[in-house]
Amino acid sequence: xxxxxxxxxxALTAADRVVDLTVLPERLAAMGDLEVIDGPVPVASPxxxxxxxxxxxxxxxxxxxLTRRAAHLRNHRGEVSFPxxxxxxxxxxxxxxxxxxxxxxxxxxPDTVEIVGELDRLSTFTSGxxxxxxxxxxxxxxxxxxxxxxxVAQILHVPLADLLHPEAFHEEIWRFPDGNDRSLTFFxxxxxxxWGATARMLRQLLNVALGLDPRS
Numbered sequence: 160x161x162x163x164x165x166x167x168x169x170a171l172t173a174a175d176r177v178v179d180l181t182v183l184p185e186r187l188a189a190m191g192d193l194e195v196i197d198g199p200v201p202v203a204s205p206x207x208x209x210x211x212x213x214x215x216x217x218x219x220x221x222x223x224x225l226t227r228r229a230a231h232l233r234n235h236r237g238e239v240s241f242p243x244x245x246x247x248x249x250x251x252x253x254x255x256x257x258x259x260x261x262x263x264x265x266x267x268x269p270d271t272v273e274i275v276g277e278l279d280r281l282s283t284f285t286s287g288x289x290x291x292x293x294x295x296x297x298x299x300x301x302x303x304x305x306x307x308x309x310x311v312a313q314i315l316h317v318p319l320a321d322l323l324h325p326e327a328f329h330e331e332i333w334r335f336p337d338g339n340d341r342s343l344t345f346f347x348x349x350x351x352x353x354w355g356a357t358a359r360m361l362r363q364l365l366n367v368a369l370g371l372d373p374r375s
Contacts, residue, residue, distance in 0.1 A: 163330030167375040176323045178368045188277025194279045205289035208239035209257035225315040239353045266305040286337025
């Protein structure tokens with residue numbers, strides 16, 4: 160392992176690191192054709208999954224809802240993630256999957272979410288999934304959320320300003336068994352380290368929100 164590059168927004172002034180959610184739908188649309196980001200080992204026949212990145216504005220500015228996964232889960236136990244999960248046969252599409260999972264995991268009402276775009280898809284080796292991340296704007300500060308103890312240990316309300324703080328981000332270059340070096344993104348927030356697929360998605364979301372290259 161060796162240190163990677165600084166945050167894509169490291170050169171921005173504090174004033175330029177402020178996110179305006181009203182321009183986010185336009186910037187998501189400007190991404191163009193979505194790409195698939197393979198993990199360390201490409202998955203031949205991944206299961207289709209979807210996650211929701213729920214954004215809202217409170218008195219401290221824009222924030223995102225995340226969860227800490229329950230400690231007893233088989234995969235990614237205790238990790239910070241977006242609400243989401245595998246597509247089920249009765250889901251009409253992957254947006255429905257993301258909304259259903261968010262309701263089941265944290266009781267986020269689907270009718271309070273406006274889906275405004277999608278990020279690049281991620282193929283993950285550990286869970287054998289193709290993750291479709293959808294970005295949703297909430298109609299207000301989410302209330303009456305309840306964590307499903309079977310899946311979620313805690314609901315996290317994370318200000319985007321905390322993620323964009325100069326000391327929150329770091330990148331590491333890891334050498335994998337196939338001999339290739341790959342970069343991993345990490346965000347340090349109070350009480351948690353966000354990494355893996357969730358950090359990769361957050362990195363792209365923040366790049367888009369700031370008007371930067373979404374794939375930097």
